[in-house]
Amino acid sequence: MPVELSKAHVNRCGRLLRDFDPNAFDEGEIYAAISTVDWWRARHAKPLARVNAGLRHYVKKAGASEQSVTQRLKRFETIVDKLERFPGMQLTRMEDIGGVRAILDSQRQVDAVAEALLRQPKWTIRRVRNYVDGRRPGPKADGYRAVHVVVERDGCFVEIQLRTPWQDAWAQSVEQDTRRLRSRLKFGDGPNDLRQYYLLIAEFFAIRERLEAPSEEFMNDLANLFARTRQYFPTAEEEQSR
Amino acid sequence: MSPANVQHFLVIYDIAAGEAIVEHFGEAYDEALAAYEAAERANRDDTNVEVVLLGSDSRETLERTHSSYFRLMDKHIDQIVAKELEELGLR
DSSP: OOSOOOHHHHHHHHHHHHTOOTTSOOHHHHHHHHHHHHHHHHTTHHHHHHHHHHHHHHHHHTTOOSTTEEEEEOOHHHHHHHHHHSTTOOGGGOSOSEEEEEEOSSHHHHHHHHHHHHHOSSSEEEEEEEESTTSSBOSOTTOOOEEEEEEEETTEEEEEEEEOHHHHHHHHHHHHHHHHTTSOGGGTOSOHHHHHHHHHHHHHHHHHHTTOOOOHHHHHHHHHHHHHTGGGSOOHHHHHTO | OOGGGOEEEEEEEETTTTEEEEEEEETOHHHHHHHHHHHHHHTTTOTTEEEEEEEESOHHHHHHHTGGGSOOGGGSHHHHHHHHHHHTTOO
């Protein structure tokens, strides 16, 4: 593998994998494209570790535990999946090939870390997405809540995800159920009643985090959706026998 | 913690079993990356297996930040809601 490949070449390989047709492909070309995507991802490895270490400094400064930060290099499959979901996206513009996640104690702590990141001099801030009520762009349509800060380091983008424990519990559960039910819940797809249930749970947690009390009507809606979605969840006995 | 001290873990998750095998590479980043690529290639056609490379200070931390690869049990949001509804007499 050459030491450095051009971004144009990396993008071309991304398009090749995005448009992959199992009935008509050149095996050599596909394997070369896979190697190129692996190379582009591996190029994020060092910047990612630097952001991981740097973020820990700001997490600690905000009064949170450093033992709440983990980096991950995006899975090959989800890189290609994202290119398919966003056909106009160039691979070299994908912002979350390198990702670092921190679980903080509260929204206040999340905001303190985000503020510190905006002020630090080492990384260029590319984007801030406040998936939080009352801010821009606000929670995602499926209920996902967090603050994402995309930074640029050594020519690579790294997405920093800052979540409260409640926001994280929601996201982890949806992620696990996306796999368990083999649906695309995480991408806003899947059974309608289950998506409604998750949406309401996300709102329920957000209300709790604001130390407010949900209305009686809200809780009745939640109870109704809870009852309607039992077929998607294992019973306690089924869970025990796994 | 310096970037060189990040501990690397290859997680190979069996979706049907709901179980993760975690391989610890210590600070050997290049070795972990090579293993990541090899594991992905070996499991490319297996829709029951998910492979991911994570880096943190310890396995305990990644179990916290990436708990969906581990047993959520009573931390699953459905369980949390079930308890809340139970307390309110709504189920």
